[in-house]
Amino acid sequence: MLSQIVSALIVMVVGVFAAAAYFYLTNRILDLALPDTGDVVKASRNLRTRAMIRPWLFLGPAVLLLAIYLVYPVIATLILSFYGRDAQEFVGASNYIWAINDAGFRQSIFNNILWLAVVPAACTFFGLIIAVMTDRLPWGNFAKSLVFMPMAISFVGASVIWKFIYDYRGEGQIQIGILNSIVQYFGGKPEVWLAIPFWNNFFLMVILIWIQTGFAMVILSAALRGIPEETIEAAVIDGASGWQIFWKIMVPQIWGTIATVWTTITILVLKVFDIVLTMTNGQWNTEVLANLMFGWMFQGGGDSGRSAAIAVVLMLAVTPIMIWNIRRANEEMKGR
Amino acid sequence: MASISLRKLNKTYGALTVVHDIDLEIADKEFIILVGPSGCGKSTTLRMIAGLEEVSGGDLVIGDEVVNDVPSKDRDIAMVFQNYALYPHMTVYKNMAFGLMLRKAPRDEIDRKVMEAAKILDIEHLLNRKPKALSGGQRQRVALGRAMVRNPEVFLLDEPLSNLDAKLRGTMRAEIAKLHKRLGATFIYVTHDQVEAMTMADRIVVMKDGHIQQVDTPQNLYDRPVNMFVAGFIGAPQMNMLPVTILRDGQGFVARFEGQNLPMPGNLDQSRIAAYEGREAVLGIRPENFHEVAPDDIPAEALAQMSAVVELTEPMGSEVHLGLTWAGRPITAKVSPRCKAAEGETLNLLVDMSAAHLFDPKSELSLFSDAPQPRGIAA
Numbered sequence: 001m002l003s004q005i006v007s008a009l010i011v012m013v014v015g016v017f018a019a020a021a022y023f024y025l026t027n028r029i030l031d032l033a034l035p036d037t038g039d040v041v042k043a044s045r046n047l048r049t050r051a052m053i054r055p056w057l058f059l060g061p062a063v064l065l066l067a068i069y070l071v072y073p074v075i076a077t078l079i080l081s082f083y084g085r086d087a088q089e090f091v092g093a094s095n096y097i098w099a100i101n102d103a104g105f106r107q108s109i110f111n112n113i114l115w116l117a118v119v120p121a122a123c124t125f126f127g128l129i130i131a132v133m134t135d136r137l138p139w140g141n142f143a144k145s146l147v148f149m150p151m152a153i154s155f156v157g158a159s160v161i162w163k164f165i166y167d168y169r170g171e172g173q174i175q176i177g178i179l180n181s182i183v184q185y186f187g188g189k190p191e192v193w194l195a196i197p198f199w200n201n202f203f204l205m206v207i208l209i210w211i212q213t214g215f216a217m218v219i220l221s222a223a224l225r226g227i228p229e230e231t232i233e234a235a236v237i238d239g240a241s242g243w244q245i246f247w248k249i250m251v252p253q254i255w256g257t258i259a260t261v262w263t264t265i266t267i268l269v270l271k272v273f274d275i276v277l278t279m280t281n282g283q284w285n286t287e288v289l290a291n292l293m294f295g296w297m298f299q300g301g302g303d304s305g306r307s308a309a310i311a312v313v314l315m316l317a318v319t320p321i322m323i324w325n326i327r328r329a330n331e332e333m334k335g336r
Numbered sequence: 337m338a339s340i341s342l343r344k345l346n347k348t349y350g351a352l353t354v355v356h357d358i359d360l361e362i363a364d365k366e367f368i369i370l371v372g373p374s375g376c377g378k379s380t381t382l383r384m385i386a387g388l389e390e391v392s393g394g395d396l397v398i399g400d401e402v403v404n405d406v407p408s409k410d411r412d413i414a415m416v417f418q419n420y421a422l423y424p425h426m427t428v429y430k431n432m433a434f435g436l437m438l439r440k441a442p443r444d445e446i447d448r449k450v451m452e453a454a455k456i457l458d459i460e461h462l463l464n465r466k467p468k469a470l471s472g473g474q475r476q477r478v479a480l481g482r483a484m485v486r487n488p489e490v491f492l493l494d495e496p497l498s499n500l501d502a503k504l505r506g507t508m509r510a511e512i513a514k515l516h517k518r519l520g521a522t523f524i525y526v527t528h529d530q531v532e533a534m535t536m537a538d539r540i541v542v543m544k545d546g547h548i549q550q551v552d553t554p555q556n557l558y559d560r561p562v563n564m565f566v567a568g569f570i571g572a573p574q575m576n577m578l579p580v581t582i583l584r585d586g587q588g589f590v591a592r593f594e595g596q597n598l599p600m601p602g603n604l605d606q607s608r609i610a611a612y613e614g615r616e617a618v619l620g621i622r623p624e625n626f627h628e629v630a631p632d633d634i635p636a637e638a639l640a641q642m643s644a645v646v647e648l649t650e651p652m653g654s655e656v657h658l659g660l661t662w663a664g665r666p667i668t669a670k671v672s673p674r675c676k677a678a679e680g681e682t683l684n685l686l687v688d689m690s691a692a693h694l695f696d697p698k699s700e701l702s703l704f705s706d707a708p709q710p711r712g713i714a715a
Contacts, residue, residue, distance in 0.1 A: 228419065228421065230418075230419050230420075231423055233388050233421065234482075235423075235434075236387075236388065236408050236409070237386060237388070237409070237414065237415045237435075238409070238482075238486075239409030239435055240409075240438055244438065252423075252426075253423075255425070
C-alpha cells in the first residue's frame with residue numbers, strides 16, 4: 001500500500017518534471033538552431049520558421065499520445081470486427097450479419113433507443129425547471145448543490161446506492177430497500193423491481209437522470225443568468241404571462257445551450273454501461289449495447305470479433321451527434 | 337385621455353427610501369423629462385409608472401384610475417429601454433409584432449400596424465433581420481417601433497439615447513421630438529443628459545436623492561432655478577457660485593465679493609435683496625454673462641468690471657470656454673472666439689449683473705423664486 005503511494009508520487013513528480021523539461025529543452029534547441037543573429041534576411045526567415053515549428057513542438061506529445069490511445073484502437077477495432085472470435089481468420093461481414101439476427105443485439109438496440117428517448121429529455125427538462133426555480137429561491141444555491149452532488153459520484157457508486165433503493169427481500173422478511181418499504185408501509189406487495197421487464201429499463205434510467213440533472217442544471221442556470229433582464233421586462237410590458245415569458249422569451253434565448261446539454265447527455269447515454277452492469281448485468285431484458293459488447297469480450301463471451309462489431313455500431317451511432325455538437329460549440333465560440 | 341398623477345409616490349427597499357413622496361401632475365400629450373444625477377430616483381419613478389416596480393406608498397393615477405396594482409399590460413403604456421431590450425431570437429418584424437400577437441390581434445391588423453410604424457421610422461428594409469445584424473441607431477428605431485405598434489397612450493423612455501454616439505444622438509433627439517408630435521401621446525422620458533432634457537421637453541422634472549427639486553419649462557428652469565442644485569445642474573458649463581455679502585449702497589444694493597462691489601441692478605427684486613442686507617449670500621453667474629465688450633442691450637449700470645487670470649482656454653469653435661481665477665476663486669466664462677486671451681494673461685471682462693442669481697447659503701434656495709420649497713433639501 002505505502003509503496004504504491006510512494007511510487008505513484010514518484011511517477012507524478014517525474015512525469016510533471018519530464019513534461020516541463022521537454023517543453024523547455026525543445027524550445028531552447030529551436031532557438032539555438034534557428035538564431036536571431038546574422039543578417040537581417042536570414043534572421044527574419046528564422047523567425048518565421050520558428051513560428052511555424054513551435055506549435056508542433058508543444059502539440060507533439062499530445063498528438064502522439066492521442067494517436068496511440070485513440071486513433072490506433074479505432075482502426076484496430078474496425079479491423080477486428082471483420083475477424084473471427086480469436087482474431088485469426090477473416091470472416092467478412094458475418095459478425096455484423098450475426099448481430100442483426102441476434103435477439104440480444106436487437107434487445108440492446110431497442111433499449112438504447114429507449115434510453116436515448118427518455119434520459120436526455122428528462123435531464124434537460126428537470127435541469128431547466130430546477131435552474132429556473134432555484135434562481136428565485138433564497139435557498140436556491142443550497143438546493144442546487146444538493147441536485148449537483150450526484151455528479152460527484154461514480155456511476156458504479158450511484159448504482160450501489162440505487163441497489164439499496166430497489167432492493168428486494170423475500171416475502172415475510174423485513175424489506176431493506178426503501179422503495180419496497182414504502183410500498184409495504186402503504187399496504188402494497190413488495191416487488192423485485194429490477195426484474196420487471198420493460199419497466200426495469202426506466203428504473204435504471206432514473207439513476208442516470210439523478211446523476212446528470214445536476215450537470216444540465218448548472219449549465220442551463222448559467223445560460224439563464226446570461227439572458228438580459230431588460231428583454232424579460234420588455235415582454236412583461238408587451239403583456240406576456242410568466243408562462244409565455246418562459247417559453248417565448250427565455251427558452252429561445254438559451255436554445256443553443258439546451259441543444260448542447262441535450263447532445264452531450266445523448267452521447268453519454270449511448271455509452272451507458274456501468275449502471276446496467278452493476279444493477280442487472282443486462283438480465284431481465286435490460287441489455288444495452290455497451291454492456292453487450294463488454295459481455296462478448298470479457299464475460300465468458302471471449303469473442304473479439306462480435307464485440308468489435310458492436311463497438312463499431314456504437315461508434316457510428318455516436319459520431320454524427322458528436323460532429324454536430326462540436327460544430328455547435330465552434331459556432332458559439334466564434335460569436336465571442 | 338392619459339394624464340398621469342403621482343400622489344405622494346414612494347419607493348422603499350427595506351430601510352432604504354429611493355423615492356420620497358413625489359407629487360407630479362403630467363398632462364395628456366405632454367412631453368415630460370425626468371432628469372437628475374445617477375441614483376436620484378428618476379428611473380425608479382419611471383419603472384413604477386411602467387409597473388416594473390411595485391409602488392411602496394402613495395397613488396399612481398393614469399387617466400382617472402389608480403393603477404398601483406394594475407399589471408403593466410393593462411396600463412396602456414409602452415416602454416423603450418436603455419439597451420433597447422430587443423428579443424435577440426426574433427426578427428425585427430416579430431419584435432414589433434410580439435405584443436400584438438400576445439393580444440391575439442388579427443394578422444392583417446398586426447401587419448398593417450407594423451408596416452405603418454416601420455415606414456414612419458424608415459426601417460422597412462430591416463424587417464427580416466435579427467437585432468444582431470443591426471447598428472445601434474437601427475436597434476433604437478426598432479425599439480421605438482415596438483412601442484409604437486401598440487398605440488399606447490403613454491410612452492416611457494428610459495435613457496433611450498445614452499448608448500448612441502454623439503452625432504446619432506442629435507438626430508434621434510429630433511426624431512423623438514417629431515414622433516411625439518405625430519403620435520399625440522404622453523411621453524415620459526428619463527435622462528441624465530441635460531441637453532436632451534432642454535431640447536425635447538415641454539416640462540422638465542429635476543430630481544435629486546429621490547426628491548423633486550423643480551418642475552418647469554426648460555427656459556424657466558434655466559432662467560429661474562429654485563435652488564443651487566438646479567442652477568448648477570442645468571446649463572453647461574455650470575453656473576459660477578461666489579460667496580458674497582449684501583450691502584446697501586445709496587438707494588440700491590451691492591454684492592461685495594473679495595473687496596469688490598458688484599451692483600444689484602433694478603430688474604432684480606430689490607425687496608428680497610433688502611432682506612439679506614448685511615448678510616452672506618451666494619451669487620450665481622452663468623458663464624455666458626461675462627462679456628469682453630459691453631453689449632448694447634444691457635444698461636451700463638448693470639455691468640461690473642472685473643479682471644481675472646486666464647488658467648485654461650477651451651476653444652469650442654463657435655465659442656471659447658475660459659477657466660479663470662477671479663480674486664482667488666476659479667470661475668468659467670464663455671466668450672466669443674474673437675477673444676485671443678492666452679493662458680497666464682490677465683483679462684478684463686464685464687459681468688452682466690442683471691442676469692445674476694442669489695441664493696441663501698444655508699438653505700441653498702434662490703432668493704428670487706416663488707416656487708414651493710422642494711422637500712428634503714432644506715437643511
